[in-house]
Amino acid sequence: MPNHRSPFQSTHEPLAPPSDPISEARSQAVTDLLKTIVEPILDNNIVSLGMVRNLRVVDDYVYLRLYVGKHQHALKPQIETVLSQLTWCKKVYVQICTISGVRTTLAISSGKGGVGKSTTSVNLAIALSLQGAKVGLLDADVYGPNIPQMLGLGHSQVNTIETETGTRFLPLEAHGIKVMSVGLLAEPDHPLAWRGPVLHKIITQFIQDVEWGDLDYLLIDLPPGTGDAQITIVQESPICGVLLVTTPQQVAIADVRRSIHMFRRVGIPVLGIIENMSYLRCGHCGEPTPIFGRGGGQQLAEELHASLLGQIPIDARICAGGDSGQPLTMADPNSRVGQVFLDIASALERTFCTVQDKPLVLN
Numbered sequence: 001m002p003n004h005r006s007p008f009q010s011t012h013e014p015l016a017p018p019s020d021p022i023s024e025a026r027s028q029a030v031t032d033l034l035k036t037i038v039e040p041i042l043d044n045n046i047v048s049l050g051m052v053r054n055l056r057v058v059d060d061y062v063y064l065r066l067y068v069g070k071h072q073h074a075l076k077p078q079i080e081t082v083l084s085q086l087t088w089c090k091k092v093y094v095q096i097c098t099i100s101g102v103r104t105t106l107a108i109s110s111g112k113g114g115v116g117k118s119t120t121s122v123n124l125a126i127a128l129s130l131q132g133a134k135v136g137l138l139d140a141d142v143y144g145p146n147i148p149q150m151l152g153l154g155h156s157q158v159n160t161i162e163t164e165t166g167t168r169f170l171p172l173e174a175h176g177i178k179v180m181s182v183g184l185l186a187e188p189d190h191p192l193a194w195r196g197p198v199l200h201k202i203i204t205q206f207i208q209d210v211e212w213g214d215l216d217y218l219l220i221d222l223p224p225g226t227g228d229a230q231i232t233i234v235q236e237s238p239i240c241g242v243l244l245v246t247t248p249q250q251v252a253i254a255d256v257r258r259s260i261h262m263f264r265r266v267g268i269p270v271l272g273i274i275e276n277m278s279y280l281r282c283g284h285c286g287e288p289t290p291i292f293g294r295g296g297g298q299q300l301a302e303e304l305h306a307s308l309l310g311q312i313p314i315d316a317r318i319c320a321g322g323d324s325g326q327p328l329t330m331a332d333p334n335s336r337v338g339q340v341f342l343d344i345a346s347a348l349e350r351t352f353c354t355v356q357d358k359p360l361v362l363n
């Protein structure tokens with residue numbers, strides 16, 4: 001990542017609330033040993049990376065969930081070997097939680113609606129794809145699922161297939177990106193009226209039951225804010241990190257601050273902040289005007305020790321591209337907007353090393 005300290009250096013609260021002094025001491029011993037296991041590409045330990053969740057010590061048994069990509073399953077035997085040092089431990093149960101075929105899962109979030117989260121998701125997906133990655137985009141924004149429209153898919157029909165593990169949704173495809181959206185399950189022009197447990201079930205199903213095939217990156221466009229829906233998605237999926245979108249405005253910044261605390265509390269690394277609508281460049285003299293204020297993203301990044309990954313200008317072609325299903329990064333990768341997204345995609349690729357030996361496909 002381009003600046004500040006690595007997003008993977010953050011520390012988290014204990015993995016599980018201790019129940020009694022013996023369990024507490026044992027949980028701590030387990031956590032300390034798990035912290036000696038380093039994921040080689042990301043160069044940090046699996047606890048700080050948020051891969052270990054739901055750690056429980058019950059009597060002489062250890063239970064934990066390991067949230068990883070398809071290339072990281074070898075961490076399971078490593079965990080079993082390392083924890084075999086615990087003389088009291090009779091057995092370690094590691095449940096691997098992964099999305100079939102997916103290597104790196106990233107979430108795009110924002111503190112509030114309308115700041116350009118979906119625009120960012122779509123353009124970042126295009127930028128990663130232009131750099132040679134196989135990309136999927138899951139639109140989980142139950143309050144405004146407009147990714148299909150932004151990619152020109154409108155209200156396309158979602159098909160399912162029967163597999164050995166049950167019925168699975170087939171993603172649609174646009175501009176080489178695989179797409180699934182909660183909006184595709186709703187009737188045209190009707191709001192999604194799901195609430196509470198139904199909402200959780202649908203989102204979890206989306207995460208588990210889409211037949212993505214082989215993907216280098218799966219981007220999940222989260223609903224805005226820090227409610228139940230976000231927490232469910234984040235906890236139920238092997239998200240490696242989250243990108244937060246904000247405008248420079250102080251009210252938007254305050255919401256992002258809350259989001260960052262929420263993600264850190266549940267142990268998901270915050271990869272950085274993307275500031276959208278940072279300025280408007282004058283069509284005549286080229287002078288940038290900070291319509292929504294100046295420096296908010298930078299200030300927040302410094303305060304919360306997160307990276308400011310990019311500043312996206314206001315550009316009428318973003319709006320037009322969103323409406324016509326032709327994202328600007330695809331229509332004009334050499335535009336300022338396109339360049340910012342390509343830079344962010346490069347920074348992600350440097351961090352996750354997902355695409356190897358693939359040519360840069362720029363026109």
Ligand code: ADP
Pocket residue numbers: 110112113114115116117118119120144146276277312313314315316318319320322
């Ligand atoms: P969110 O997902 O946060 O609700 P959207 O991505 O749907 O926000 O963006 C809201 C509106 O703002 C859309 O009409 C979009 O085209 C427009 N928009 C977003 N970013 C920009 C930008 N940098 N310049 C111009 N219009 C933008």
